[in-house]
Amino acid sequence: MPKLAIPLNAALLAVFINVLWGGNPVAVKVALEWIPPLWTGFFRFLLGILTVAAYATWRRIPLWPTAAEWKPLTILAFVFALQITVMNHSYDMTPASVAVVVQSTFPLFVALMAHFYVENDRLRPAKSLGLLVAFVGVAATILRETGVGGGGWLGFGPLLVLLSSVMLAGRIVFSANLVRSIDPVKVTIWQMILSLPYFLIGGLAFEQIQWQNFGLGPLLGILFQGVVIAGFGFVVAITLPKYYNPSIVTSIGFLTPVSGVLLAMWLLGEPLSWQLVVGTVAVGLGLYLIVRQPREKPS
Numbered sequence: 534m535p536k537l538a539i540p541l542n543a544a545l546l547a548v549f550i551n552v553l554w555g556g557n558p559v560a561v562k563v564a565l566e567w568i569p570p571l572w573t574g575f576f577r578f579l580l581g582i583l584t585v586a587a588y589a590t591w592r593r594i595p596l597w598p599t600a601a602e603w604k605p606l607t608i609l610a611f612v613f614a615l616q617i618t619v620m621n622h623s624y625d626m627t628p629a630s631v632a633v634v635v636q637s638t639f640p641l642f643v644a645l646m647a648h649f650y651v652e653n654d655r656l657r658p659a660k661s662l663g664l665l666v667a668f669v670g671v672a673a674t675i676l677r678e679t680g681v682g683g684g685g686w687l688g689f690g691p692l693l694v695l696l697s698s699v700m701l702a703g704r705i706v707f708s709a710n711l712v713r714s715i716d717p718v719k720v721t722i723w724q725m726i727l728s729l730p731y732f733l734i735g736g737l738a739f740e741q742i743q744w745q746n747f748g749l750g751p752l753l754g755i756l757f758q759g760v761v762i763a764g765f766g767f768v769v770a771i772t773l774p775k776y777y778n779p780s781i782v783t784s785i786g787f788l789t790p791v792s793g794v795l796l797a798m799w800l801l802g803e804p805l806s807w808q809l810v811v812g813t814v815a816v817g818l819g820l821y822l823i824v825r826q827p828r829e830k831p832s
Contacts, residue, residue, distance in 0.1 A: 548788060550769050555792030557762050558632040559800055561624045564754030567747050569740040570621035573755070574614075575732035578725040580759025585722040585768060594718045602715055609707060609720065610727030616700035617728070618735075623697055626690030630803045633793025634670070634812050635694040641667050641819065642702030647709075667819025670812040705770075717772040725763065790816050 564573055589596055598606055624632050641664050712720055790813045797803045 546769060547773060550766050551789045552792045553761055553766060555633055555637075555789040555794075556796050557758065558624055558629045558636060558793055559796045560754040560757040560762075561621060562629040562632075562754075562797075562801065564751045564758065565621070565625050566743070567751035568742055568755065569736070570618065570625060571732050571740050572736040572742055573621050573758070574617050575729065575736055576755050577758040577763050578617075578729055578732065580756065581763025581767065582722055582725050582729070584760050584764025585718060585725070588764070588768065589718050589722065592718070594716060596719050596722060598715075598719065598723060602719075605711055605715070606720065606723045607727060609704065609711065610724045612700065612704050612707065613724045614728035614731045616697055616704055617732075619693055619700060620697040623690050623693030627694055628797070628803050629801055630794045630797035630805075630809055631691055632694050633797065634790045634809065634816055635691050636698050636701075637790040637793070637816055638667060638670075638695070639698040639701040639705070642699050643705050646702055646706045663819040663822030665819070666822060667816045670815025670817075670819060712772070718768060721767045725767075788817070 561573065568576060586596070588594075620636070627635075644664065708720060794805070794809065794813050798805055
C-alpha cells in the first residue's frame, strides 16, 4: 500500500525531476526543427533504453519479463506510443510556454483517476478545489483573446496537448499499479523497447529528417529528452509512485509550468502574456492544493 506522506529526500528528488521536466517541451520544440515527431520518439527512446539499461546493469536488475508480465507491458507500451505521438505532434503546433502549462495538468487527471483505481488515494475537499483552480488556469491558457475587441479562439495544438496530458495520467495510474508486482526499471525500459518499432516504422513511412536544420541546439534537445527525461526522469517518475500515493508524487509538478515558461522565454524568446501568467499561477496553485497534506489534529 502506498504511503500517505512523502519524506523530504523523496520530495526533493521529485522537485528536481519536475523542474527538469519543465524543459522537456522546450527540448522537443527545438529538436523538431531537425527531427519530426515520430523520429524524435525513436531517437529519444533509443537513448533512453541505453541509459536505463546501463543503470540496470550497474544495479544488477534483471530485465527480461516473465510470461505473465508480457501482456501488461505490451498494453502499457501501446498507450505509451500513442501518448508520445500525440504529445510530439501537439508540441509542434503549440508554443512551448503554452504546451508546458497545459501538459502540466496531468496530475489533475492522475488525482481523478487515482480516486477510483488506486487504493488509499481519494479526493479531499482541498484536492477538489485544486482541480477547479488548475482547470481555470488551463482555460486561461488555451482560451485567449485575438486582440482588443477580438473574439476568443481555441487552439487545436493546445487541445492535443490536453489530450496527451489525459493519456499521460492514465499511463501513470496504470504504471503505478503495475510496479507493485513488476520492477519499475523493467517497466520503464520495456515500454520504450516495445514501442521503438512503431516509431521506427512510422518515421520511415511518413517522415523525413531535415538534415539541413541539424545543429547543436536540436542535438542537445534530443540528448536531453533521451538521457535526462526518458532515462533518469522516467526511472524516478515510475519508482516514487510505487512507495507513495501517485497523486501526491505527481502533484509536486506545480514547479514544472513555472520552469517551463521561464525556459521557453529564455531559450526560445517566447513572449509572456497575461493569460499565460494567470494560467501558470492557477495551474501551480491548483497542483499545490492537491499535494498539500491536511494537518493532523493533536490528540
